[in-house]
Amino acid sequence: MKAEEGFPHVLSDGVVEQFNKDGFVATPEVFSAAELSTLSDAVDEEVSKRSAHDTRKVDQKSIYEQSFVQCMRLWETSSVVRDFVCDGRLAGMAAQLLRVPSVRLWQDQALYKESGGRETDPHQDQTFWPIGDAPLVSVWIPFHAVTRDNGAMAYVPGSHLAGGLRPVDITHTTEPYDILSDPSLSQRTPRWMEVDAGAMIWHHGFTVHQAAANSSSQTRRVFTVVFIADGCARQKPWPTFPLDRDCVGVGELIAGAGMPILWPKPDKTPPVPEQQGILLGVQSKVI
Template structure:
């Protein structure tokens, strides 16, 4: 074990998710859990996640040279495969148990993780539904989005449409300028109720795979560092791709699996089981 890994907080202790919070998550499709990590835990992991993101990021263009999607954040997926220190954060039992409790399931596996750092002056995150990309035969999917620094509105916390996740796919479209327009119209025509949360470092939102969400740009002078972990219930299966994006996710996150197979490859470790 490396010298750093030995000293990192284990993040294994329980966080109590109340029945009221579970009910609110299932009603709204999103929730904020305050203090899921404490300040010393965030302080230990933030520099490691930031360093790993900087090392592995592919996007090196100036903001002005990028399109809408690449202006929204610097992104690296599955840091847990690349960095043993960040792996401890991604595999944390505490976070996985909270995800399982909110979904009301007895076990969860990792789908993948993403570090998402919105730079100062970074653009808005267009409206989208995550599960458009995911070849998973279940709606028991959830993303934890943890703020690694305080995230007031001007730094770009997410905005969620409440209570529409149960409708499943609302538009057969991935994230970008077109999805921004399409979902803005859906929000207006259907009078969606929108919710946003100002987060402190260590607070985390959880949202369902079908919850439409977006984020404003970062108009502050500080980066908005966030780490996400996407979980799926243990026992879900790989689904038939429903668009051109899903075969890419299937090959990347479910190597050698086909529709109908259990979503339980070596890239999908069981991180919590009751």
């Protein structure tokens, strides 16, 4: 059945079931070491270009910025990243995990946790975006082995199904709400995921997740891509760069040059949107 659907990388039923039960799953070695090296060189270059102006040390940054250097929508400025993001393997895997026929790009980004960078606070992604319960999945692609010492991720199993959790705005939060202690999680605890280079970890838009601080001497280098099911409508007017750029009003279907359909794989690599918003600060909730 799956082969007939033409997926370039077919996931086993077990992986899809695990994702739907736990809200996250790791997949080993989809891209070769050479492909990952090409991607990581391109992402390194973008991050270094975009952050060259920022000479602050980690402890001079805002609390949020101490968690990582964040550079968004690299697919719009790097043709290498664009080819990778639009490669049918990732989008096809996203469609299989979400069990939907078609997915769009929601966003991509580099998350580089500097040496000495603080933890990434526990949060859900989707509560920040005006997309209701649209099926959404994020893939987290480290360029090297990741352990609890250099910024591994942890996910609360089943939290994507919990409901009743309050949004955590890790970009400016001042509220003392500890999502991990919320009774809706029924005392479930985060599961740490240490992975080798080549592995990727997928999480659902409602899965509670966090990352460890980076106590190593090297930057933790990660690239992520977020996919949303096609056919979903904007639910709220909150300013949201990708939706506003493509003039998607409340109640209208999510679509536009900045959020191209990537599965089924388009015949040609989608063109870069005319207006770009690649720097920080163009939307409030960014991860």
